[in-house]
Amino acid sequence: MHVTLRQLSVFEAVARRLSYTRAAGELHLSQPAVSMQVKQLEETVGLPLFEQTGKKNQLTEAGREVYQYTRAIFGMFEEMEEVLAALKGVDTGQLDIAVASTVNYFAPRLLAAFHQRYPGIDLRLDVTNRKQLMALLEANETDIVLMGHPPEKLELESEAFMENPLVVIAPPGHPLDGVPGIPLSRLQDETFVMRESGSGTRLAMERFFKEHGLELKSGMQMTRNEAIKQAVRAGMGLSVASEHTIELEVETGRLVILDVEQFPVLRKWYMVYRKGKRLSPAAVAFRDFVLAEAKNIRREAV
Incomplete structure (x- = not known):
């Protein structure tokens, strides 16, 4: 089966957004170009990947399977980039942090101090409620979560870093x-x-x-x-x-x-991520920084 990374990249954007128009905007392509890439992938797969219910696009069963494999493939590429970055040192990288809304009262000070030490790491912060944090952890869609007591239903690694x-x-x-x-x-x-x-x-x-x-x-x-x-x-x-x-x-x-x-x-604040997750060099640097510095940053702010 001859599938190109370009086709998979376009398909992933459409599947994630369930919209050809929004995917086209994200990828800076025309909508016909996006539709053509998806159509070529469907022809290669031999099965439809999307179906339309009313005005909404939905993934077919085959589409859901391809989406999972696509995420895994691009996840491996990201991991390769992170491993290669580790060989160069922790001067660059990308880090996705999600925090509970309560944590956000001190998280900016923590992230600012981390950014000052590692200015080359691109930080992305998502502030949300406990329910959404659990969904992010379950889907393994963020590097590290800062929250209160970790959910017991998921297999997680958690480390307390502050009262x-x-x-x-x-x-x-x-x-x-x-x-x-x-x-x-x-x-x-x-x-x-x-x-x-x-x-x-x-x-x-x-x-x-x-x-x-x-x-x-x-x-x-x-x-x-x-x-x-x-x-x-x-x-x-x-x-x-x-x-x-x-x-x-x-x-x-x-x-x-x-x-x-x-x-x-x-109670305690916890740093949480999925058990077995291979943390990127940037994530390891952040974990070590939080464990070492969070209490000091908190005391300085009081």
């Missing part, structure tokens, strides 16, 4: 503001603004209170840390948040941390 203290936050002037040693049971009388179901902070929060036999009164659910903070400031309830995400608000007096018994709850 992540969870605290109870309230608006200034709340009846519990300034009260020392608030009993944990007292929180049952309060309404809590919660992160969405499945978020790392919410999972840790629910696990902690369940272990202590407490059931909290849930108010609004929100998907962004900024929305949570605004809701607490507006008096819509208390919340549990990573101390790293509220530094500015506490410093400027817009939020307060309550002195609740058994708080802060100490």
Whole structure:
């Protein structure tokens, strides 16, 4: 079977985007040129690779198989480039980092320090929620993920690199503001603004209170840390948040941390990637940098 890398490259773009038009834009080709390359590949394979359902393009069963092999082929090319780059030293390379939205409050400082040490490495950052991070890990579509407690359903390598203290936050002037040693049971009388179901902070929060036999009164659910903070400031309830995400608000007096018994709850931030993944030289450099420098960068920022 005579298949060219050009055909596979064009097919991969169309399959990933499920759009001839968007693939053409990405590849800087005309749409007829993209269609011709895919058609030639289909003729070589002897099976249709796409089918149209309404106005949407979908991969056929053969298309899905070819797509998986195509990804593997180009993955091997990338690995070869990375191995050759390693022989030249860690001065160049590309690194895809995905971080939980909560991590993004300190990730820019970390990445800036890494970039200063390795200016030739091209960094790409994806900030998203826990659900999407798990999807990226499952599909092995990123080099390293920075997140809270790693999912147990996937085979992963994980290394803790920094503590992540969870605290109870309230608006200034709340009846519990300034009260020392608030009993944990007292929180049952309060309404809590919660992160969405499945978020790392919410999972840790629910696990902690369940272990202590407490059931909290849930108010609004929100998907962004900024929305949570605004809701607490507006008096819509208390919340549990990573101390790293509220530094500015506490410093400027817009939020307060309550002195609740058994708080802060100490969790950890983890660096995570798929088990068996061969890290590129750039990824190895980043892993070693984070393990060595993350705590120092954090202390400098406080």
